[in-house]
Amino acid sequence: MLVKNRTYNKFALLCYQKNLIEKNYDFLSCRIENRGIGKVLICTGWIRPEDCKEDYKIMIEYVSGHEPRTTILYPIIDGSVKIHMYKDHSLCLHYPKDMKWSEQIKIFQYTIPWVCEWIIFYELFLVNGGKWEGRESPSHITENDKNLNSDPD
């Protein structure tokens, strides 16, 4: 019974996040999918922030309560520590020690502006000799620390 209630609450939270994203941004379309034993909010869309050269297709996968996994689907970019991108093209936009992620954190206020920032810094990285000009954490984590894209609970 307890599990059932949690599943229901998670779904409501996903719907809430979905509504907020769709209300605040024009370039993302969102859906909620069954994945594993739970549900995942998936938002995809094309974006080219002003002054950027390329169109970027992004995908945000959100498992309730966990930091979303944000992936650059297009263009195909080789992931590396230098650009804060894993080999599967997902991004590490946030240093966990700065802020513990919780169900209260709204994706539209955090993750989406951070992706837009990542694109700005990536386009600068391409023209400035490979220097990341955004603020960076003092330490590195590993490929195994990627954000979740399916519900483990």
Added chain:
Amino acid sequence: MNREFYKSYVDQIRNTLTNGARRGNDLSTKLYSDFSNQDSSRGIRNSLSLSKAEDTRLFESLAPLSTITGKKVNYHLRPGAHPDFPITDDQDFENHYIISVFIDVKRSTGLFKKYNPVTVANTINTIQRAAVHTIWYHDGYVQRYHGDGLFAYFGGKSISIETAVKQALSATSFISYFMKSDLKNLFNEQGIENINTRIGIDTGDAKDILWYKAGMGECSEVTTCSIHTSLAAHMQGEAKSNGIVVGDNIKKISSVSNEIFDYVRDDAGRVSYAFEIPDESLYYNQWHFEWEKYIKTLPNVGYDSSGNMFLLDHEAVEAERIASLRNKALLINSGSAFTSRDGNISIVDSDIKNQPHRFHF
């Protein structure tokens, strides 16, 4: 700034029309005066071919297109057959996505009202050359000439389908621009009926596109068998004068705003599908692609006060772009940035306030 970047082609056609032989009584005198020292068949053949140096000069006149494609392209004659699909007699077929583009040149028969076949052929040849060179600048391959038109492929094994769609849309937009602006002005000037292009573009999943060797022996070519290649040809027929019609897959794959597409409708205003099997509820949409709006969204494109398009100087634009990116980076790092509905970094406090964070890996 690079204005009139199709000027060399227009000048070439103007020269052909001005000095070329006209239809009717003067045909024989003009032809024989042109080729009096040669036998006529050889003379005609020579007059239709451009030297490699002349073709290179024309091609290089389109170098400003590099500011759109983002890379410098050197002149070389590209093969007709797509090099990624060298299907041999031993191999049956291969499945791989490709973007099929049909370009038809309409009303070129109107040229025969005023000019003899040599002049007409030279004119059409230069129009096709402008289209072919534009396609080459965008990494495309011209598979075949058919009549006054062309059949081209975009994409390949080392190019993502998204990039190939973008290349096809950009190339065909510039070809349409050439026809609708630069060339139209010349034809008006010469009192020639409006010659125009109609373009169809489509693609599909790899499983739906079969590369195979059609024909036999010397009389064969590697080509695609696909509903989407057939539909590209069909959609070309649905396009307006100097228009482009694309299949639903192109619309879905491209990053282009929905506002740049419009339904193809029949005379009664009903949506006209490119392909439909009502019994199976299968409907495949086709869309008018508003290429004039699309070109305005491309970086480095400017318009003068008369509405004429030009391409901005690449280096100056790039320097300005990088300076602006740096300002945005400073804004972000200062903690004063906001994000707008369309994902732009702004200083507008009614947008979403960017939260402080550090990138991690």
